Amino acid sequence: MATIKLVLRQKPRQDGALPICLRITKDRKTSFIYLGHYLQPDQWDDATHQVKKSHPNAKRLNNFLLKKLAEASDEALDLETKTKHVSAKAVRSKLKPQVGATFFPQAxxxxAQLKAHGKYNQYTSDKPRIEHFRDFLNGSDIAFSDISAGLLERFKAYLRTLKTYRDKPMGERSVVNHLVTIRSVYAHARKNGVVTKDQSPFGENGIKIKFPDSIKIGLTVDEVKQLEEAELSDPAHIHARNLWLFSFYFAGMRVSDILRLRWSDIQNDRLHYAMGKNNKGGSLKIPDKALKILEQYTHLKENKDDMVFPELKGCDFTDKFKTQRTIAFKTSALDKCLRNHVAPAAKIDKKLTMHIARHSFGNISGDRIPIQMLQKLYRHSSITTTIGYQGNFIHKDADDALDTVLAFEP
Incomplete structure (x- = not known):
């Protein structure tokens, strides 16, 4: 008969903490199931197989562990009753869905799925948010049924006490993004059959996720001209400016799409590409100013399917995660160059990044272009997104209304 015990496995994390596991032994063969909790060695009692009372959350954690041990023992007994010959590995396979039905194993x-699907940006954003939730719970796992709207409100209050890497309080947008990550884990758990829709603390009868209004500031026409005309001598600075202007000339084309461009995407003086964010395809006429930028890179062209710009040359595009990571690193370097060198040379005191090219196109287009055409240029899936986005840059009516009210004789 299989024996199941709670143990602290000797495979430490970087901080020295060891994982709490269920150890399954059958016919002298052993298998382990990780329960999503870690302890320092002096917090575990080997004699009783429990968390020591000195741990700040000992009672709750021990209750959780005993519950999992009982569930596992019952499942193992049931399996061995139905099956004459069963291995430790088979018992583990039977038990794992049950013991993984709490928040952090699902998280x-x-x-792991984000990483497998190559979603580097979301992975690197969501991972620290999940760790913040773990820290809020003092390193303990938690059942989905115990995550209430009230607990999430306390989590929000906790996040506001944290400092960012610049030693500033966490912004409200970042706080809300943490809730979005937890909601994403709930959605993942629903797909795995671990929770149902009515168990979610979000939605009509739960906590509401509302993003604060963000301020989008782009360059003006004069500032774009300053950027175009700035005297630059360093090739790296010229290249960063080229990519920024190329993005602007194509209605704020995203940097990830720019870096992926191949010479084969250019046909009949048109640029054909599908936007990586939503896979929406289309083509645009290549403006004369963009053609002049492309001419600066033709000497690097090795074949018709070669990359237009050098950042991703030699990149293994079959590894989506590494590709996204490379794009993130290259974008960070471009943004640093734009902020520290290009903007000062152009006498621009606004924060200059690759993404600001998109805001700048929105700012300059204002309400002069029909919203349906802007949707096409931005490659938005929904016109509602375009209306909301462009609302950041349309000020004329509000400005006129303010002037009307203030246009009185004292």
Missing amino acids: DNFL
């Missing part, structure tokens, strides 16, 4: 599986 870890969610992150």
Whole structure:
């Protein structure tokens, strides 16, 4: 008969903490199931197989562990009753769905899937948010049924006490993004059959996720001209400016799409590409100013399917995660160059990044272009997105209304 015990396995994390596991032994063969909790060695009692009372959350954690041990023992007994010959590995396979039906095992599986699907940006954003939730719970796992709207409100209050890497309080947008990540783990758990829709603390009868209004500031026409005309001598600075202007000339084309461009995407003086964010395809006429930029890179062209710009040359595009990571690193370097060198040379005191090219196109287009055409240029899936986005840059009516009210004789 299989024996199941709670143990602290000797495979430490970087901080020295060891994982709490269920150890399954059958016919002298052993298998382990990780329960999503870690302890320092002096917090575990080997004699009683329990968390020591000195641990700040000992009672709750021990209750959780005993519950999992009982569930596992019952499942193992049921399996061995139905099956004459069963291995430790088979018992583990039978038990794992049950013991993984709490938040952090599902969160870890969610992150693993993001990584497997090459979603580097979301992975690197969601992973620290999940760790903040773990820290809020003092390193303990938690059942989905115990995550209430009230607990999430306390989590929000906790996040506001944290400092960012610049030693500033966490912004409200970041706080809300943490809730979005937890909601994503819930959605993942629903797909795995671990929770149902009515168990979610979000939605009509739960906590509401509302993003604060963000301020989008782009360059003006004069500032874009300053950027175009700025005297630059360093090739790296010229290249960063080229990519920024190329993005602007194509209605704020995203940097990830720019870096992926191949010479084969250019046909009949048109640029054909599908936007990586939503896979919406289309083509645009290549403006004369963009043609002049492309001419600066023709000497690097090795074949018709070669990359237009050098950042991703030699990149293994079959590894989506590494490709996204490379794009993130290259974008960070471009943004640093734009902020520290290009903007000062152009006498621009606004924060200059690759993404600001998209805001700048929105700012300059204002309400002069029909919203349906802007949707096409931005490659938005929904016109509602375009209306909301462009609302950041249309000020004329509000400005006129303010002037009307203030246009009185004292």
